[in-house]
Amino acid sequence: MKGAATYDEYLALIKSIKDQDRKTWFNQTEAKLTQGEEKLNAYMKKKRDELIGNRKYIYDAYSPSLMFHYAKNDIMHNALFEIFKRMPQGGNLHIHTGATWDNDKFTKMLADDPNVYVYWDPDAGLKPSYPNGKLYYLKKAPTSPNFYNYSKIAKSNSPVFMHSKKMLTFIDPRVDDIEYIWDGFNDYFIAVSSILKVREIYKKYYVAAFKHQYEHGNDYIEIRAGVPALVDSNDAEITATEPSKSAYTAEPPEALTLLKAAYREAKNSGCPDLKVKAIVAPSRRTSKDPDSDITEAMAILKCIPEWQRKLKDDDDSEFIIGFDVVSEEDINHRTQDYAQKIIDMRSPVSFYFHDGESNWVDNDNIHSAWALGTQRIGHGINLYNFPTLLGKIRDEKICLEICPVSNQMLRYTKDLRIHPIAQFMQQGVKCVICSDDPQIFETAGIYYDLWEVYHGAMIDLSDVKELIKNSYTYSGMTTVEKTQKLAAWEKKWQKYINEIQSLISL
Numbered sequence: 143m144k145g146a147a148t149y150d151e152y153l154a155l156i157k158s159i160k161d162q163d164r165k166t167w168f169n170q171t172e173a174k175l176t177q178g179e180e181k182l183n184a185y186m187k188k189k190r191d192e193l194i195g196n197r198k199y200i201y202d203a204y205s206p207s208l209m210f211h212y213a214k215n216d217i218m219h220n221a222l223f224e225i226f227k228r229m230p231q232g233g234n235l236h237i238h239t240g241a242t243w244d245n246d247k248f249t250k251m252l253a254d255d256p257n258v259y260v261y262w263d264p265d266a267g268l269k270p271s272y273p274n275g276k277l278y279y280l281k282k283a284p285t286s287p288n289f290y291n292y293s294k295i296a297k298s299n300s301p302v303f304m305h306s307k308k309m310l311t312f313i314d315p316r317v318d319d320i321e322y323i324w325d326g327f328n329d330y331f332i333a334v335s336s337i338l339k340v341r342e343i344y345k346k347y348y349v350a351a352f353k354h355q356y357e358h359g360n361d362y363i364e365i366r367a368g369v370p371a372l373v374d375s376n377d378a379e380i381t382a383t384e385p386s387k388s389a390y391t392a393e394p395p396e397a398l399t400l401l402k403a404a405y406r407e408a409k410n411s412g413c414p415d416l417k418v419k420a421i422v423a424p425s426r427r428t429s430k431d432p433d434s435d436i437t438e439a440m441a442i443l444k445c446i447p448e449w450q451r452k453l454k455d456d457d458d459s460e461f462i463i464g465f466d467v468v469s470e471e472d473i474n475h476r477t478q479d480y481a482q483k484i485i486d487m488r489s490p491v492s493f494y495f496h497d498g499e500s501n502w503v504d505n506d507n508i509h510s511a512w513a514l515g516t517q518r519i520g521h522g523i524n525l526y527n528f529p530t531l532l533g534k535i536r537d538e539k540i541c542l543e544i545c546p547v548s549n550q551m552l553r554y555t556k557d558l559r560i561h562p563i564a565q566f567m568q569q570g571v572k573c574v575i576c577s578d579d580p581q582i583f584e585t586a587g588i589y590y591d592l593w594e595v596y597h598g599a600m601i602d603l604s605d606v607k608e609l610i611k612n613s614y615t616y617s618g619m620t621t622v623e624k625t626q627k628l629a630a631w632e633k634k635w636q637k638y639i640n641e642i643q644s645l646i647s648l
């Protein structure tokens with residue numbers, strides 16, 4: 143006979159299965175919470191239960207099952223929001239250049255600069271299409287009436303200003319009307335792509351962005367960085383027919399030199415224990431000449447050891463820690479397209495492949511990442527399709543960089559209760575929580591993402607601690623740097639636990 147013969151046996155069967163699952167849980171430190179942490183853990187659980195309340199079975203009634211642009215306001219007013227916001231959140235191991243800062247602050251900075259213009263063609267209608275909304279830094283006032291002076295239209299809050307500003311955020315119902323969501327995402331990167339190549343703007347942007355993320359709880363950042371050729375202004379670009387091409391030599395590209403300078407400047411202006419490292423990440427976008435895309439990425443990879451040597455941090459640790467290729471995976475170059483050349487090159491550079499950002503079972507980028515010896519995996523969403531590979535990734539402690547808000551807004555996992563992180567943690571896969579593109583999703587630090595995982599995957603405070611500590615343990619830092627960061631974090635965490643208890647009167 144199948145099934146339990148007695149009620150006691152039935153209860154024992156269920157307990158045994160739950161115990162076995164618990165043994166593979168990624169965090170085995172649950173019993174080690176201090177008394178203060180236990181109090182906070184119980185408070186958080188009570189508040190989460192209250193939020194679920196008696197509406198548990200109503201679709202969309204619970205914030206993690208609601209798209210973030212509709213849930214964000216509720217999350218900001220939730221009882222646990224301040225608890226996550228004030229938390230020392232460790233490192234953010236997955237954030238991109240170009241979407242690193244904060245949209246209100248960014249547009250304000252642009253509106254204060256008389257040389258900033260936005261291109262807008264009124265005949266294109268209200269639905270912006272390229273290059274409507276594209277921002278430029280022009281020293282010579284353009285003759286075409288389609289270039290609007292940004293500070294002027296900002297002052298009058300003109301429709302062009304409002305429409306172009308909306309293109310820079312996903313926290314707006316307009317995203318519901320975008321059929322293929324990566325169109326909206328790419329529009330954003332096109333809109334900022336020229337202005338963020340202007341040296342003066344570039345440096346200011348990253349100093350401010352690193353400070354902003356530090357002030358919102360991350361004292362360590364690993365940034366996926368493109369290497370565009372920088373310019374003094376966009377004047378030549380608006381008349382040129384061909385975009386300028388970059389050449390890669392043993393000299394580090396200015397985009398990386400200035401990125402490091404911006405990090406050092408942020409550190410020296412009120413962020414004493416900030417550390418930033420870069421993963422050089424050209425796009426995997428497929429152009430009209432697919433072979434040249436691969437050749438260009440490989441030219442970059444080949445130069446990285448020299449760039450690493452020349453751009454060491456002041457404590458002699460690496461500023462550049464590795465290589466990746468980024469952008470949407472399902473329609474662009476597969477990781478396999480780079481494999482032969484990567485293998486032939488025998489590069490000593492570490493890989494942090496941005497793979498598995500897909501729901502498709504026939505997307506095997508994540509297999510390529512593993513077979514090429516990746517240190518971590520950016521996203522790894524579709525790993526749930528591959529149990530054998532999942533076992534390898536767990537056993538080899540290849541950490542997944544999980545970006546819950548991004549995964550939801552780009553429509554991979556629209557209901558965060560069924561985000562595969564719950565399964566990954568259940569099976570013992572190492573994970574960290576990251577923000578991906580905080581400027582587009584209007585998040586900061588990683589506290590919105592932590593809030594979503596806490597509520598969506600029903601984890602507890604010890605799991606949150608583990609996710610945060612993993613951001614140092616599985617980072618590209620040296621062992622010495624990791625030890626220092628973890629020790630400093632423990633102190634910050636204890637201070638936080640003490641302060642938060644008085645804040646919520648536990």
Ligand SMILES: [Zn+2]
Pocket residue numbers: 236238468496520578
């Ligand atoms: Zn990403």
